[in-house]
Amino acid sequence: VFVDELLMNQDFQQYLMTTDSITAASKKLFKSQHTYGNVANVLEVVSAHFLLFFSDESAVTKFSKTLFWSCNGNLEPSELSLSSAMVLLGIIANTAATYLLKTHVISLVSKSIGICLNLHHKKEDLGIHMLSYVSAFEVSVDLYLKHLSVLEVIDHYLKADNSFDLSEKERSAFGFGMPTAFESFVQPVTSGRIDLQSLKFAESCSPIFDKKFYSFDLMSATLSYINDIKPLFDPSFTKEISEILNCITLKCLTSVRKDTSLNIAEEETAGKICYLAALLKLMGCSLLQIVYQIRGSHNAYRLKTLNDYAHCREYYFIADILGSFGHWRPQSGIIASGALSKHPETHKETKLVIVHYCSLLLFCYETGSKFLWKSCIFVLMAFINLLVFEEGNVDALNSILQQPAPYCLHNYLKSKIHQ
Numbered sequence: 001v002f003v004d005e006l007l008m009n010q011d012f013q014q015y016l017m018t019t020d021s022i023t024a025a026s027k028k029l030f031k032s033q034h035t036y037g038n039v040a041n042v043l044e045v046v047s048a049h050f051l052l053f054f055s056d057e058s059a060v061t062k063f064s065k066t067l068f069w070s071c072n073g074n075l076e077p078s079e080l081s082l083s084s085a086m087v088l089l090g091i092i093a094n095t096a097a098t099y100l101l102k103t104h105v106i107s108l109v110s111k112s113i114g115i116c117l118n119l120h121h122k123k124e125d126l127g128i129h130m131l132s133y134v135s136a137f138e139v140s141v142d143l144y145l146k147h148l149s150v151l152e153v154i155d156h157y158l159k160a161d162n163s164f165d166l167s168e169k170e171r172s173a174f175g176f177g178m179p180t181a182f183e184s185f186v187q188p189v190t191s192g193r194i195d196l197q198s199l200k201f202a203e204s205c206s207p208i209f210d211k212k213f214y215s216f217d218l219m220s221a222t223l224s225y226i227n228d229i230k231p232l233f234d235p236s237f238t239k240e241i242s243e244i245l246n247c248i249t250l251k252c253l254t255s256v257r258k259d260t261s262l263n264i265a266e267e268e269t270a271g272k273i274c275y276l277a278a279l280l281k282l283m284g285c286s287l288l289q290i291v292y293q294i295r296g297s298h299n300a301y302r303l304k305t306l307n308d309y310a311h312c313r314e315y316y317f318i319a320d321i322l323g324s325f326g327h328w329r330p331q332s333g334i335i336a337s338g339a340l341s342k343h344p345e346t347h348k349e350t351k352l353v354i355v356h357y358c359s360l361l362l363f364c365y366e367t368g369s370k371f372l373w374k375s376c377i378f379v380l381m382a383f384i385n386l387l388v389f390e391e392g393n394v395d396a397l398n399s400i401l402q403q404p405a406p407y408c409l410h411n412y413l414k415s416k417i418h419q
Contacts, residue, residue: 039091040185046088047190050104054197060204066107067277068374069115069284071231078112085112086132093139097182099271100198106278109136113285115232115292133289134314140283141321147279148328151272157363158328158356202270209270209368218365222249225374229381232288234295234388236303240398241384245377247400252362273369280375287382290314295389305392315389322349330359347390354383354397 053059080088085108092105113136148154183191226245233241294314296304306312326349357380364373388394 042088042091043095043097043182043185044187044190046092046105047101047186047194050101051193051197053104054201060201063104063201063274064371066111067103067274067281067371069110069229069281069378070225070374071228078108078114080108080112082112082129082132085109086135089136089139093143094179095182095185096179098194098198099275100201101182101194103271103274103278106275106282110278110282110285113282113289115285115288130290130293130314133286133293134317136282137286137290137318138321140279140286141324144276144279144283145324145328147272147276151276152269154363155331157331157359159331161327161329198271205270209273219250219253221370222253222373222377225377229378232381232385234291234303234385237388237394240394241381241388244384244394244397244400245381248358248380249361249377252358252365255362256365273367273372277369277372277375280372280379284375284379284382287318287379287386290318291382291385291389304389306390307392318386319347319349322353325349325353325356328356330355346396347387350383350387350390351396354380354387357383 053063056062078085088105089109092102095102097105113133148158149160182194186194223246226242226249230238230242294304294309294312306315309315357376361373361376361380364376367373384394384397387396
C-alpha cells in the first residue's frame with residue numbers, strides 16, 4: 001500500500017522527499033535524490049518490502065508459491081493497483097538488481113494483473129486495462145528473450161541463431177537505455193542486505209529444487225496441475241486443450257535426462273531459475289487477459305475469433321512481438337513435426353512459440369523446479385488459447401495426440417484422462 005501511494009501520489013512523493021532532504025545524514029531513509037529522485041525512493045521501499053518478506057522462516061516455501069499460477073491460491077486481490085504495478089515494472093526492467101529482487105517485483109506485478117477469473121477485476125474495467133496488459137506482455141517477452149541468453153545450459157534445449165542481435169535485445173524494455181546499477185539507487189546498507197539475502201536463499205533453497213526424477217509421481221503432479229488450471233482453458237475446447245497438454249508433458253517427461261549438469265545450489269543459478277519462472281508467469285497472466293478481452297469472453301454469447309474482426313489492433317501488436325521468438329531454434333524436437341503439420345503458413349508465429357515452449361518445458365523438468373515447469377505449462381496453455389482465437393479451433397495441434405508414447409506411461413495417462 002505504501003509503495004502504491006509512493007508511485008501514484010505526487011503530493012506524498014514531494015512531502016517524503018522534502019522531509020528526507022532536511023533529515024540528518026545519519027538518519028536519512030533514501031539515497032541522494034538529485035540524480036534519480038522518486039525512482040530511488042521507490043526502490044528503497046521495495047527493497048524493504050523484499051527484506052521483510054524474507055524475514056519469515058517459511059519465506060522460501062512462500063516465495064516459491066508466488067512463482068506459478070494456481071487457481072486455488074492466487075485469487076486474493078493485490079495490494080498494488082495496476083497503474084502502480086506498470087510503473088514498478090518499468091523501473092525494475094531498467095535496473096540491474098539481483099535476480100531474487102527482480103523476481104519478487106515481477107511476482108507482485110503478476111498478482112496485480114491477475115487473470116480473467118479474478119473477482120476484483122470488474123468487467124467494465126477490462127477495456128481500460130488492456131493497454132497495461134499489452135505493455136506487460138511486451139516487457140515480459142523482451143525480458144524473457146534477453147534472459148535466455150544468460151542461462152548456462154539452455155543451448156541443449158533452445159539455441160539462438162546467427163541473426164539474434166544480443167546488443168539489440170540488451171536494450172531496456174521501455175527504451176530508456178541500458179539497465180542502471182542497483183547500487184546507484186539505494187543506500188549501501190540496503191544493497192548489502194539484499195546481496196546477503198540472495199546468498200542465504202541459495203543456501204536454503206534446496207527443498208524447492210527436487211532433482212530426483214520419478215516419472216509416475218511427476219506425471220501425477222503434472223496432470224493435477226493441468227486439472228487445476230483447467231478453468232483458464234478456452235471454454236470452447238477445454239477437453240481438447242487438456243489432452244494436448246497431457247500429451248506434450250508426457251513426451252517431455254519421457255525425454256528427461258537424470259544427469260543434467262545444472263547446479264541449482266549456486267546463488268546466481270538459483271536466482272536465474274526463479275526469475276525465469278516469474279517472467280513466464282507474467283507473460284501468461286498478461287496474455288490470458290488480452291485473449292479474454294479480444295475473445296469477448298465477458299459479454300458475448302458467441303466467443304469471437306480473429307475472423308470476426310476487420311482489424312484487431314491488440315492482436316496484431318502481440319503477433320508482431322511474437323516474431324522475436326523466431327531467433328531461438330528448439331533443439332529437443334518434442335513436437336516440432338506435430339505442431340506445424342496442418343496449414344503451416346497460417347499464424348506460424350504462435351505455432352512456433354508453442355514449439356518453443358515445449359522445448360523449454362523439458363529444460364524446466366530437468367531443473368527439478370516444480371514452480372518452473374508449472375509456469376511453463378501455464379504460459380503454454382495461454383498460447384494455445386491464443387491459437388484458438390486465431391484459428392477458431394486447435395486442429396493444428398491435433399497431430400500431437402497421434403504421436404507415440406512409451407507404453408507404461410501412455411496407459412497411465414489414459415487412465416488419468418478417463419477418471
